Amino acid sequence: MIQGMSDTEEPESEDERRKRLRQRRMSAHRSAERVLARPGFLGTLRERLALLERAPELYNLDQPSDMYGDGVVEALEERTAGLLGKEAAAFFPTGTMAQQVALRCWAGRTGDPAVALHALAHPEVHERHALSQVSGLRPVRVTGEPRPPTAAEVRGLDEPFGTLMLELPLRDAGFLLPSWEELTEVVEAAREREAVVHFDGARLWESTVHFGRTLAEIADLADSVYVSFYKSLDGYGGAALAGPRELVEEARAWRHRYGGTAFQQFPTALSALAGLERELPRLPSYVRHARVVAAALREGFAEAGLPWARVHPAEPHTHEFQLWLPYDADVLARAAIRTAEETGTMLFPDGWDARGPGIALTEVSVRAAGLEWTADDVREAVAGFTARLTEEMKGANGAN
The missing domain is CATH 3.90.1150.10 (Aspartate Aminotransferase, domain 1)
Known part of the structure; x- marks a missing residue:
């Protein structure tokens, strides 16, 4: 005993x-x-609710509340697209859903369900095989080394792929980022293979110091970008997918199919606007x-x-x-x-x-x-x- x-x-x-x-x-x-x-x-619920005390400075609270993604949600989408230098952005309740939808849309456009990504990337480690089990995609691991993938590895991958997904920074390897030169070379290597490039930018917001570039300059390298509103910005949750307008419109349709077009999301949207206003700078x-x-x-x-x-x-x-x-x-x-x-x-x-x-x-x-x-x-x-x-x-x- x-x-x-x-x-x-x-x-x-x-x-x-x-x-x-x-x-x-x-x-x-x-x-x-x-x-x-x-x-x-x-924080406590009281502390979390205090995040919205400055909401009147962020959005006109006399406007009608959002319904199924309009109003303040649209304002957040426009703000995000502008920061990332993309044509449009769509709000999602989770990053997991946003990225599955993005990669599914690109697979339809390229005709190739294979997604090249790092073995430590979020979909491989934290999403219970959602890419294959839910979205019908086929992950292809570029490398398992605890560092960002290299251009040589992308060029030398022994099977075709339609999309290259890069997690910036690579969290499970130590929040690592490549150099700007390495990143541009990796993107170019994917282009040489006629693949599109998607950035998992859950934490892209804090990458500007390392790269010495603006958010828009970094995002410009990719065809689409996902960002989180809570990991660095302290929002209640939520994410956005930014890219070409045509892709984003299709993503909205898939968001509906995945059950991500919630009736009202104004608390989360306002908290994200607060994060962009307060934490991002x-x-x-x-x-x-x-x-x-x-x-x-x-x-x-x-x-x-x-x-x-x-x-x-x-x-x-x-x-x-x-x-x-x-x-x-x-x-x-x-x-x-x-x-x-x-x-x-x-x-x-x-x-x-x-x-x-x-x-x-x-x-x-x-x-x-x-x-x-x-x-x-x-x-x-x-x-x-x-x-x-x-x-x-x-x-x-x-x-x-």
Whole structure:
């Protein structure tokens, strides 16, 4: 019998234990006085509703409410198309639906259901094979390496494809972006193969600093672009597909078939307009400060004498990046939570993902709250975290 348990109690399952740890982590994040980012989706309902307090500055609230995609939804679509330099845009409730529709439309135009994409792209990792199971498309993996695909790989793919999908940035590889030259070469390689190019730009908004180009210049390389309104802009949800007007009109028809033309969507549309107004101009400052934070993390862990710590990429391409440490994921999670509970500072609010025996990674995001942190603040927080990590390690070794 486990110590502390009565003989009538059921032992805690692994799923229950992880759920409990996650709830404790989220509670610690909400209560922490200092964090690098406070994404809106972790807020209370009251805090989320406050996002619309400035709605009168964003749209005429005396206009009729939207019905099946008109009104404020159309205003959001026009604003998005203008920012991306495309002829038109269509609002979708989810990015998964937007991209399936886009790729399905392109397959009809090219006559080829094959979609070339990275093995770590969102449809391959997070959508339960939706491209093939729902849309009748055939994913063709360009590469599985944890980096953006190269022009040589696109040219050398040993089967034809109608569409090349590029995720910018490639989240699961560390929010990586190619250089501008590499991106233009990859697009040209697809053109040489008479394929169209679609950008999975869920986080495209924060790519301008790395590329040194405007959103419209980046989007101009692709035939169509999907963007998210909540991942970086803090909206309630929603996405948009932007491209040629004829494609977008067809996408609206498929949106209806997929059940995505909701009756009223004004709260989500207004929150997206708020994100474009408030968060979009701030993103470059987040990206630049993420580089300060990343450098300070490396310095802090080196000063703490850890065997090794890897910030990936070394200079973040966006305001998000990965941190790898050579410890068990649960030990790292407990150390991060304890640091927040005992000091009021939460350096690592996201979960830790085990990537092998004794090695794990977490994602670090820098937003408005992180702009207040100096490099010294980061190094001090690392010292507090590593002290508790050492204690957790001793406890784990003692238990074994």
